[in-house]
Amino acid sequence: MSRIARVEPHLLSYPFPEPLHLDYYGGHRIIYKRDAMLIRVVTDTGEVGFAPGQGSESAQKLIRETIGPWLEGKAFADPDALRIRFLDGPGRDPHTAKIYSTVEVALYDLAAKAAGVPISELLGGRVRDKIRLYGSAGMYMSPEGYADEAAEVVKLGFKAYKMRPGIGPEADLRAIQLIRDRLGPGIDLMVDAHTWWRMGDKSYSPETVKRLAQSMSEQNLCWLEEPMSPHKHELYRALHAEDIIPLASGEHETTEEGFLDLIHGPCVDFVQADIVCQGGYAWGRRLFAALQEAELRFAFHSWGSYLEIIAAAQLGICWPEHVVEWLEYPLYRKPGQNIMYPFPLAEEILKEPLQIVDGELIVPRSPGLGVEINEGVIEKYPWKPGPWSTFTLHSPAGTWAVYNDHSVQWVEDGGSS
CATH class of the missing domain: 3.30.390.10 (Enolase-like, N-terminal domain)
Incomplete structure (x- = not known):
């Protein structure tokens, strides 16, 4: 041995x-x-x-x-x-x-x-060979910019697009209307609104969120994600009870108890989590069982390399689509594209690109993770210390540095908007 x-x-x-x-x-x-x-x-x-x-x-x-x-x-x-x-x-x-x-x-x-x-056979056995992807991009641009990017994502073959609003309530609504007009009714649209509660004194109030949710519901969203502080489950319970629009949250939960409260609240329609930052395979299997019992659905959060995507997929395909429905696919810019920003390391960590057909990831059946790792990235992309991003608020004035742990809340809620 x-x-x-x-x-x-x-x-x-x-x-x-x-x-x-x-x-x-x-x-x-x-x-x-x-x-x-x-x-x-x-x-x-x-x-x-x-x-x-x-x-x-x-x-x-x-x-x-x-x-x-x-x-x-x-x-x-x-x-x-x-x-x-x-x-x-x-x-x-x-x-x-x-x-x-x-x-x-x-x-x-x-x-x-x-x-x-494949790893899936050690996690209970796969029940399918593919999992639905949503193209994830869309960060702080004009309404027209969001619509242009959404159209480009669909041209790449994705059947779902997620954007991140944060340009003011009316402009956010305008952006979503333009996206839906551009994409038509056959493309799923997700709205990740985590910026709404991270604006300091301009953070959107629960009343503003409810008004936007009512207007956005007309655009047939797949879900509205984290429109309020994810730690305030009572606000999610109240909004969920209104049955205005499907809600999603979970990527900022730090405990298993927090996830169970989201599920049993009930607070959301879709639970999200990241196997790298929040828990691994054993944790995921427990969470999925609770979701299945509650008849809710799961969507993987994945905002790093494509190795993370395949690691998550090996677990996700062990459950039927009505339990584990979505896997986030971050779309990093390549030459000739106008999507988000470049992050070539994300794809180069794998020797061969992932196989995507009709907006779904085909999960390989070869042993282990099913992919070959390009270890050359270790020398090509040496570590650079420091935060990857900073946020500067106008009121209250201040700057916050963000490191890789996405679950850390970098500023207290405002809520005066």
Whole structure:
């Protein structure tokens, strides 16, 4: 039986040639770079398992100083057995357990390769070979700019588009109307409104949110995502009870109890979560079971590399579409495109592009994650310390730096708008 020889958390960065400046309602945002982590778990017989990780120095330190040393030397056969032992030791700390769950993807990759099966077969067995994708982009531009980008996303073959409004209530509504006019009725449209509660004194009040939800409902949205502070479940319960528009939330939840409250509130129609920042495979299987019982649906949050996408997909296809319906596909700009911004590292981390047919990801059946990793990105995209983005508010005046943990709330709610 092989043993784990070492665990390597490689931090990676793609610094933009020039910082990206974006104005929004009540503030200004600058994006300097995008970060990622590639985790390698190596056995004493030379096998390697890979996983995506949180692109932060704190996560890397935890893996290097706690998780890696605990795993090294352990006999490797069953990832579940190792997890149980870890949770009874260092994993008693919830944050440490969360970071361990990302490393565990590499352990599943190793175990599945050894068995000659895809990871999905170790997670209960796949019930399908594909999962629906939505093209995710759309950040702080004119209403016409959103409509132009949406049309370009559809030309790429995607059947769903998600945008991020934040240019003022009336302009946000205008943007969504223009998008629907441009796309027609056959394309799903998601609106990620997390900026609405991050504008300081110009944050949208619950009354403003309700008014916008009523108007946006006429545009046949698939969902309205995080229109209010995600920590205020009572506001979501109230809006959900109005049955105005499908609601989505979850990517900022920090505990399993929080997710269960979203489900049983009921607070939302779609629950969202990220396997890299919020929990791994074991956590996902528990969450999906609760969703199935409550007859709600799940949508993966995925805002990093395409290795994250395939890691999530291996879990998602073990559940039917009426439980796990969507997988977020961040659309980074390529030459000749006018979509969001470039992040070539995201795709180059894989040797071959993912297979997408009619807006759905075809999940490979080859062993492990089912993809070949391009380890050359480790040297090509060395780590650059510092925040990847900053937000400057007009009122209250202040600047907040954002690192890779997307679940951190970087400014208190305003709500005077």
